[in-house]
Amino acid sequence: MTFKRRSAIPGFGLTIGVTLFYLSLxxxxxxxxxxxxxxxGGWAHFIDAAFSERAVAAYKVSFGTAFIAALINAIFGVxxxxxxxxxxxxxxxxxxxxxxxxxxxxxxxxxxALTAIYADTGWVGSLVAPYGIKLAYQxxxxxxxxxxxxxxFIVRTVEPVLADLGADAEEAAATLGAGRWRxxxxxxxxxxxxxxxxxxxxxxARGVGEYGSVIFIAxxxxxxxxxxxxxxxxxxxxxxxxxxxxxxxxxxLASLAVLxxxxxIQHRERVRRGL
Amino acid sequence: xxxxxxxxxxxxxxxxxxxxxxxxxxxxxLLPLGAVFTEAFASGFSxxxxxxxxxxxxxxxxxxxxxxxxxxxxxxxxxIAVPLNTVFGIIASWAIAKHDFSGKALLISLIxxxxxxxPVVSGLVxxxxxxxxxxxxxxxxxxDIQIIFALPGLVLATMFVTFPFVARELIPVMQSQGRDEEExxxxxxxxxxxxxxxxxxxxxxxxxLYGVLLTNARAMGEFGAVSVVSGHxxxxxxxMPLHIELLYNDYNLSAAFAVASLLAGLALVxxxxxxxxxxxxxxxxxxxxx
Numbered sequence: 001m002t003f004k005r006r007s008a009i010p011g012f013g014l015t016i017g018v019t020l021f022y023l024s025l026x027x028x029x030x031x032x033x034x035x036x037x038x039x040x041g042g043w044a045h046f047i048d049a050a051f052s053e054r055a056v057a058a059y060k061v062s063f064g065t066a067f068i069a070a071l072i073n074a075i076f077g078v079x080x081x082x083x084x085x086x087x088x089x090x091x092x093x094x095x096x097x098x099x100x101x102x103x104x105x106x107x108x109x110x111x112x113a114l115t116a117i118y119a120d121t122g123w124v125g126s127l128v129a130p131y132g133i134k135l136a137y138q139x140x141x142x143x144x145x146x147x148x149x150x151x152x153f154i155v156r157t158v159e160p161v162l163a164d165l166g167a168d169a170e171e172a173a174a175t176l177g178a179g180r181w182r183x184x185x186x187x188x189x190x191x192x193x194x195x196x197x198x199x200x201x202x203x204x205a206r207g208v209g210e211y212g213s214v215i216f217i218a219x220x221x222x223x224x225x226x227x228x229x230x231x232x233x234x235x236x237x238x239x240x241x242x243x244x245x246x247x248x249x250x251x252x253l254a255s256l257a258v259l260x261x262x263x264x265i266q267h268r269e270r271v272r273r274g275l
Numbered sequence: 276x277x278x279x280x281x282x283x284x285x286x287x288x289x290x291x292x293x294x295x296x297x298x299x300x301x302x303x304x305l306l307p308l309g310a311v312f313t314e315a316f317a318s319g320f321s322x323x324x325x326x327x328x329x330x331x332x333x334x335x336x337x338x339x340x341x342x343x344x345x346x347x348x349x350x351x352x353x354x355i356a357v358p359l360n361t362v363f364g365i366i367a368s369w370a371i372a373k374h375d376f377s378g379k380a381l382l383i384s385l386i387x388x389x390x391x392x393x394p395v396v397s398g399l400v401x402x403x404x405x406x407x408x409x410x411x412x413x414x415x416x417x418x419d420i421q422i423i424f425a426l427p428g429l430v431l432a433t434m435f436v437t438f439p440f441v442a443r444e445l446i447p448v449m450q451s452q453g454r455d456e457e458e459x460x461x462x463x464x465x466x467x468x469x470x471x472x473x474x475x476x477x478x479x480x481x482x483x484l485y486g487v488l489l490t491n492a493r494a495m496g497e498f499g500a501v502s503v504v505s506g507h508x509x510x511x512x513x514x515m516p517l518h519i520e521l522l523y524n525d526y527n528l529s530a531a532f533a534v535a536s537l538l539a540g541l542a543l544v545x546x547x548x549x550x551x552x553x554x555x556x557x558x559x560x561x562x563x564x565x
Contacts, residue, residue: 007373007374007375007454008454008458008461009373009374009454009457009458009461009467009470010461010467010470011369011370011373011467011471012370012373012374012376015366015367015369015370016370016374016376018363018366018367019363019366019367019370019371019382020382022363022366022367023367023382023385023386026431026434026435026438027385027386027388027389027435027438028385029404030400030401030403030404030435031388031392031400033400033403033404033410034396034399034400034403037403037410076299079292079295079296079299080296080299080300082292083292083293083295083296084296087289087292087293089293091297093550093554095296095297095300097546097547097549097550098300098304098305098546099300099304100546100549101304101308101542101546102304103489103492104489104492104496104542104543104545104546104549105307105308105496105538105539105542106495106496106497106498106515106516106535106538106539106542107496107498107499107516108496108498108516108517108519108520108535108538109311109496109516109519109535109538109539109542110307112311112519112523112531112532112535113307113308113310113311113314113535114307114310116310116314116528116532117306117307117310122310123306123310124306147303148303148304148307151303151304180288202391205391206391208393209391209392209393209394209395209396210393210394210499211393211394211395211498211499211502212394212498212499212502212516216520216523228393229393229394229395229396229499230395232393232395232396232399232503233395233502233503236399236402236503239408241403241408244399245399245403248393248395248396248399248400251393251396252392252396255391255392255393256391258391259384259387259388259391263384
């Protein structure tokens with residue numbers, strides 16, 4: 001990195017120095033330690049630890065449930081954002097504030113609350129239990145927790161784009177005889193797609209790594225409802241540092257990949273808008 | 276902002292969409308929130324009764340003391356981590372928003388990195404550095420310094436997960452305000468520090484408050500990262516969220532939900548303050564997802 005100072009405002013050297021120092025201390029050095037730790041253990045050993053049968057099963061659970069939850073939120077999130085932006089009705093402000101609750105509510109609190117609701121004896125769980133439907137202590141329980149966690153990501157990324165989107169193009173489409181659904185599909189949807197994909201990626205990444213809200217409702221059965229972050233914790237408790245490190249590296253790479261995808265989407269969008 | 280759009284023409288579509296959204300938010304968000312307070316109150320009252328009528332009040336007192344220790348620890352961790360990250364956030368956004376340099380986009384991405392790392396991985400990296408089997412473990416042990424399973428580890432893990440909040444909030448606010456005012460103050464002879472205090476700070480204060488609010492909420496509620504570094508020593512390294520898990524696993528649901536309701540109350544206060552800030556000072560904030 002080279003630094004060219006082209007601002008009349010002072011304090012660049014000091015502030016960039018402190019920023020880089022603190023960033024290295026808290027984030028970069030610890031993450032590097034993780035990568036080096038995996039590297040010093042040897043390649044074969046790393047593969048063994050990161051791709052054991054149990055670890056692969058845990059990735060499938062984590063990535064699968066996070067994907068389904070992000071998909072559910074993508075559909076409903078767009079509807080929520082659309083209603084919040086386009087319609088004025090009593091209670092709209094309250095509804096909008098509630099969307100942010102999953103950001104503010106500690107994950108452990110959400111975890112025990114959701115378990116209380118969806119367990120066989122809970123408010124919702126007891127309603128569906130007679131039909132043989134199980135929600136808690138199953139992979140579907142993980143999806144429920146991740147839908148809660150991921151809700152704000154989609155709504156808050158799509159909302160500003162919808163608000164900026166004038167009604168002109170839609171009116172033009174309607175004048176040309178397009179139906180409401182067709183107008184939405186071919187005029188509104190392409191405009192919000194980059195934001196929707198970004199929100200989806202953010203919700204997915206958060207879902208893959210989520211721990212607190214999931215472990216209470218998941219049941220945590222190996223090969224069935226055990227998530228990858230929990231397997232890291234379990235490995236650590238058994239002093240299996242190599243196992244924990246291997247899984248952590250896979251998860252870190254996954255989140256870096258998602259970050260790259262998001263940056264790619266945003267870069268393309270900037271180019272498209274000519275910024 | 277009311278628009279006459281062909282999309283909201285017939286009222287029945289509008290009404291059913293609103294109904295759908297209200298139902299969805301009620302099921303996804305309101306139901307769990309309601310469950311926390313219902314369980315806390317329902318069982319909280321009966322357990323309060325039990326504690327009073329219980330011949331062995333000793334157990335109840337011990338339980339309360341452990342909860343109090345958890346509350347104190349949570350407040351202490353937040354009291355260290357939040358100010359440190361706030362100062363860092365201000366410094367980083369000053370460097371990024373008020374100056375031009377190459378590698379800026381990369382630096383912003385690196386600051387954002389903790390958002391996309393699993394909390395469990397965030398905790399793990401410190402165990403690998405400072406834990407008994409970690410790189411600095413033997414040296415730390417020799418010098419009788421404990422980081423993992425102790426307060427410093429809890430603070431570090433909390434700082435990692437709340438690292439980006441303030442900077443994320445301030446960078447766009449500072450960027451949108453430009454540099455003209457600062458440059459004017461400087462040309463009139465103000466020092467850099469005076470310029471920051473008298474010109475920049477008043478402009479960013481609402482965004483700053485917003486960022487601190489989010490940092491604090493996350494710091495007090497963090498579970499995964501602290502769980503890995505805590506060691507779960509009752510009364511010593513158990514923060515409130517960790518204590519909830521412990522009580523829950525002990526089948527002491529009433530106490531678990533009682534502690535949970537305190538944290539849910541904190542979340543509600545955070546949301547109310549956040550909404551007020553957005554209402555009153557919406558132009559001083561940048562509406563975005565996190």
